[in-house]
Amino acid sequence: MRLIESRATLVLTYALLALLLVVTLFPIALLVINSVKPAAQIVQNPLAWPEAFRWDNFTRAWTDARFGQTMLNSAVLSGLTIVLVCTTGSLTAYVLARRKIKSWKIITFYLLATTTAPIQLFLFPLYFGFAKLGLINNAVAVSVVYTAVWSPFAVMLLRTYFLAVPKELEEAALIDGASHWQVFTKVMLPIVSPGILTVALIIGLYSWNEFLIATTFLQRADTTTAIVSFFLLSGQYSSDWGEIMAAALIVVLPVIILFILLQRRFIEGMAGGSVKG
Structure with a gap:
C-alpha cells in the first residue's frame, strides 16, 4: 500500500513539475517562434508555426536598435553596478554580522524600508541634483544610483553568509598574525x-533590465542602454512585430545563457543564504 502511495506521489510530483516547465518555457518558445515570422503572420496568428522564416528580423533589429553600442553600454553599466554593490555590500554585511550593534533592529527596519521603497519617490530630486552637477548621461553616476537602490538587498543576503561562518576561523587567523583586512x-x-x-x-x-532610471539619466544616443533602445523600436502608430520579437530575443539571450552556465552556483548560493538569518 505504501509503495502504491509513494508511486502515486512521485507521478503527481513529476506531473506538476512538467506543468510548471511548460508554463515557464511557453513564453520563451513563443518569443523564439515569432522572432522569425513576418509581422503580418504574427498579427494573424501568433501561435502558428512560421510559414516563411524571416532571419532578416535579427539583422534589422540589431541595426535599428543599435545593439552593438547599447548592449555594450548595458554591459558596462551592469559591470560597474555589480562591482560597487558586491564591494560595499560585503564590507557592510561583514561588519553587521561580526559586531554587536545595539541599534540592529533600527538598521534592519531601515534596510527593509529602503528595499521596498519605490524609486519614483527619489527620482525627481535625484534628477535635479544630477543635472546641477552635470552628471546626466554619466554611466558611473547611474551605477551609483543602482548601488544605492540594491545595496540593502545585498547587505541582508550577504550578512546571512557571514553569520554562518564560525568565528573560530577568524580567531585562528588573527592569532597567526593576520590583520583584520587579511x-x-x-x-x-x-x-x-x-x-x-x-x-x-x-x-x-x-541592472540589465532596468528601464526607468536608465531612460531618465541616460538620454544621449551614445549612452542609451539595450532595454531602452528595444523600447524605442515600437512606433507610435505602427510596429514591426517580427523585428520587435527578434530584438527581445537578442536582449534576453545573454541573461539566459549566463543563468544556464551559472544556475548551479546560483541555486547553491540562494539555498546557503537561507540557512541562517
Whole structure:
C-alpha cells in the first residue's frame, strides 16, 4: 500500500513539475517562434508555426536598435553596478554580522524600508541634483544610483553568509598574525563567495533590465542602454512585430545563457543564504 502511495506521489510530483516547465518555457518558445515570422503572420496568428522564416528580423533589429553600442553600454553599466554593490555590500554585511550593534533592529527596519521603497519617490530630486552637477548621461553616476537602490538587498543576503561562518576561523587567523583586512579578504571572502556570486547575478539581471532610471539619466544616443533602445523600436502608430520579437530575443539571450552556465552556483548560493538569518 505504501509503495502504491509513494508511486502515486512521485507521478503527481513529476506531473506538476512538467506543468510548471511548460508554463515557464511557453513564453520563451513563443518569443523564439515569432522572432522569425513576418509581422503580418504574427498579427494573424501568433501561435502558428512560421510559414516563411524571416532571419532578416535579427539583422534589422540589431541595426535599428543599435545593439552593438547599447548592449555594450548595458554591459558596462551592469559591470560597474555589480562591482560597487558586491564591494560595499560585503564590507557592510561583514561588519553587521561580526559586531554587536545595539541599534540592529533600527538598521534592519531601515534596510527593509529602503528595499521596498519605490524609486519614483527619489527620482525627481535625484534628477535635479544630477543635472546641477552635470552628471546626466554619466554611466558611473547611474551605477551609483543602482548601488544605492540594491545595496540593502545585498547587505541582508550577504550578512546571512557571514553569520554562518564560525568565528573560530577568524580567531585562528588573527592569532597567526593576520590583520583584520587579511582575515576579511583571505579567509571570509573565499568562504562566502557563493553568496557574492548570487548577489552579482541578481544585481546584474536587475541592472540589465532596468528601464526607468536608465531612460531618465541616460538620454544621449551614445549612452542609451539595450532595454531602452528595444523600447524605442515600437512606433507610435505602427510596429514591426517580427523585428520587435527578434530584438527581445537578442536582449534576453545573454541573461539566459549566463543563468544556464551559472544556475548551479546560483541555486547553491540562494539555498546557503537561507540557512541562517
